[in-house]
Amino acid sequence: MDSWGTMDHLLVGKLYLKLLDFGKAQATAEEGLALAEKTGDLQKWIPLALFCARLFKETDQSLKLNDLILQLKEYETDRHARSGLNYLLGTILAEKGDLDEADRCFEIAEVSALTKADELNASYGRCMIFRLKAEWSKALSMLNELESRLAEQHEPEVEMAVQITKARLLWELKDREGSALALEKVRALAKVSQSLYAQVQALITEAFISVDQGDFSQARQQWTMIERLLPTQNGPLLRTRLERLKQHLQLAEKVPTLNLVSDEAQSVLSYDDVRIDLTKLPQLKSLLVYLASESGRVYSKEEICQFVWGESYHPLRHDNKIYVTIRRLRALFNEMDIPKVILNRHDGYLFNPQIRFHQIDGARQSLAVKDKTRSSVGRAPSPEAL
Numbered sequence: 608m609d610s611w612g613t614m615d616h617l618l619v620g621k622l623y624l625k626l627l628d629f630g631k632a633q634a635t636a637e638e639g640l641a642l643a644e645k646t647g648d649l650q651k652w653i654p655l656a657l658f659c660a661r662l663f664k665e666t667d668q669s670l671k672l673n674d675l676i677l678q679l680k681e682y683e684t685d686r687h688a689r690s691g692l693n694y695l696l697g698t699i700l701a702e703k704g705d706l707d708e709a710d711r712c713f714e715i716a717e718v719s720a721l722t723k724a725d726e727l728n729a730s731y732g733r734c735m736i737f738r739l740k741a742e743w744s745k746a747l748s749m750l751n752e753l754e755s756r757l758a759e760q761h762e763p764e765v766e767m768a769v770q771i772t773k774a775r776l777l778w779e780l781k782d783r784e785g786s787a788l789a790l791e792k793v794r795a796l797a798k799v800s801q802s803l804y805a806q807v808q809a810l811i812t813e814a815f816i817s818v819d820q821g822d823f824s825q826a827r828q829q830w831t832m833i834e835r836l837l838p839t840q841n842g843p844l845l846r847t848r849l850e851r852l853k854q855h856l857q858l859a860e861k862v863p864t865l866n867l868v869s870d871e872a873q874s875v876l877s878y879d880d881v882r883i884d885l886t887k888l889p890q891l892k893s894l895l896v897y898l899a900s901e902s903g904r905v906y907s908k909e910e911i912c913q914f915v916w917g918e919s920y921h922p923l924r925h926d927n928k929i930y931v932t933i934r935r936l937r938a939l940f941n942e943m944d945i946p947k948v949i950l951n952r953h954d955g956y957l958f959n960p961q962i963r964f965h966q967i968d969g970a971r972q973s974l975a976v977k978d979k980t981r982s983s984v985g986r987a988p989s990p991e992a993l
Contacts, residue, residue, distance in 0.1 A: 616642070617655055624662070625802040627837065633662045653682065657691035664699065690719035690729065697732050701739060704934055707927065710736045723760045727753065731765050738776060740930055741908075743953050747776055767796045767805055771812045778816055780953045790816065807836055811848050818855045826856055854946040863945050864963040867896070878943045890915055891936050895958075896966060898949060903960035905952045 616639025623632035636659045643652035656679055663672035676695070682688040697712035710733060717729035730753050737746035750773050757766050774789035790813060797809040810833045817826035830852065866877045873886040876895070885892040897914050898906060908929055912920040915932070933949060933956060940948040950957050958964065 615639075617658055620655075620658060620662075625800075625804050627803050627807070629662060629666050633659070633666070636662065649682065649685070650687075653679075653685060653688045653691070657688075657695065660695055664695070686719045686721050687725070690716045690721065690725045693719065694725070694729055694732060697729075701732075701736060704931065706736050706739055706930070724762050724765070727756065727760065727762050727765045730756075731768055734769075734772065738772065740926055741933075741951055741954065741956070742926070743776065743780060743951075747773070747780070750776070763796060763800050763805075767793065767800070767808065770796060771808060774812055774816065778819060779951055786816065803836060807833055810836070811852060814852055815855070818852070823856065826852075830856060851946060854944065864965065865899075865945070865948075866965045866967060867892070868967045870968070876939070876943075878945060881943045883939055883942065888935075890932060891939065894932055894936060898956060898958040899964040899966075902958040902962070902964065905955040905957045907955045911956065 616635050620632045620636035620639070623629075623635060636655055640652065640655040640659055643649075643655055656675055660672060660675045660679070663669075663675065676692065679688055679692045683692065693712040693716040697709045697716060700706075700709035700712060713729050713732035713736065716732065717726055720726035720729060730749070734746055734749040734753060737743075737749060750769055753765075753769055754773075757769065770789045770792040774786050774793060777783075777786035777789060793809045793812055797805040800806075810829050814826045814829040814833070817823070817829060833849065863878060867885070868875050868877065869892075873884060874892050876883045876885050876892075885895075894911065894915050897911070908925065909920040911929055912918055912925050916925075916928075918925070937949055940946070945962070948959050948962055950959055
C-alpha cells in the first residue's frame with residue numbers, strides 16, 4: 608500500500624465499506640491518514656480524517672473519534688473541514704436527542720459545503736431532524752425537494768438514504784402507493800450500486816415495512832436473505848438496526864401484555880419479570896394511559912398537549928416537549944425489551960393495537976387478596992387436602 612496516493616487510500620477504504628468490511632476500511636484509511644499527515648498535505652488529510660471519523664463513530668471507537676474531532680476543529684477555517692465536521696456533530700447530537708443543536712450543525716454544514724455531495728448530505732440531515740420531531744409534512748416536503756435536486760446531481764448514497772426514508776415515512780402516512788414506489792427505487796439503487804451495504808439496507812427497510820403490514824412470513828424470508836449477505840464482521844450501526852428488526856419479528860410470536868398497577872402510594876408498570884416504577888414519572892404515566900385508552904387511535908399533538916399538560920398546543924413551545932416525553936416513554940419500553948409500543952403517524956401518535964394493556968387498581972387488588980386470606984382462616988381442610 609505504500610505506493611498508493613492518499614486519495615487512493617480513501618477510494619479503497621470506501622470500497623471496503625461497501626463490502627461491510629469495517630476492519631479493512633479502517634486500516635486502509637488510517638494508513639492514508641498517517642501518510643497525508645507525514646507529508647503535510649492538508650487537502651488530502653481532511654477527507655481521510657472525515658472518513659475515519661465516520662468509521663470510528665459506526666464502530667463505537669469513542670476515544671479515537673473524540674481525538675479526531677479535536678484535530679478537525681483546528682482546521683475549521685477550511686470550508687471542507689467545517690462542513691464535514693458539523694455534519695458529523697449533527698448526526699451525533701441527533702442520536703443523543705438534541706435535535707435543535709443538531710439542526711444548527713446541519714445548517715452550518717449545508718452553508719459551508721464546497722461540493723454538491725456535502726451540501727446534499729447536510730440537507731438530508733435536516734430532513735431527518737424534522738422526521739425525528741414527528742413533523743411529517745415538513746420532512747416529506749424537504750425529501751421531495753431533495754429528490755428533485757438529486758435528479759440533477761447524482762449522489763448514490765444520499766439518493767439511497769432519501770428513498771429509504773420516504774418509503775418508511777409514506778408508509779406511516781398511509782400512502783401505500785407512494786411507499787411502494789419509493790421502495791422500488793431503493794431496490795433499483797441497491798442493485799445498481801453493487802454495494803453489499805446498500806443491499807442489506809434495502810432488505811432491512813423492506814423487512815420493517817413487511818412487519819408493519821403484518822406479513823411476518825415475508826419479513827422472516829427477508830431476514831434470512833440478510834443473514835446470508837452479511838459477513839461475520841459488520842458495524843454496530845447495522846447490528847443495532849438488525850437487533851431492532853429481530854425484536855419486531857419476535858413480537859409476532861407472542862402478544863405482549865403490559866400491566867399498570869396503581870394505588871395511592873405507587874404506580875408500577877410490569878411486563879413478564881420486568882417492573883418499572885412510574886410513581887415519580889406522572890407525565891409518562893399520564894401519556895401512557897391516555898394513548899392506551901383507545902389503542903390504534905391516532906392522537907394529535909393538540910390532544911396530547913391538552914391532556915398531559917392542560918395547555919393549548921403551540922409548535923414552538925410544545926413540539927420538543929412532546930418529542931422528549933415520547934422518547935422517554937419509549938426508552939422505558941426498550942428497557943422492557945418491547946419494541947414499537949408507541950407508533951408515529953401523521954402529526955400524531957398511537958398505542959400499538961397488537962399489544963395488550965391492563966390498568967389495575969392496586970388498592971382493590973390488595974383488598975381482594977386480604978379477603979381471600981380471611982375466608983380461608985379456620986376452615987376445615989377438604990378431603991382432597993387430607
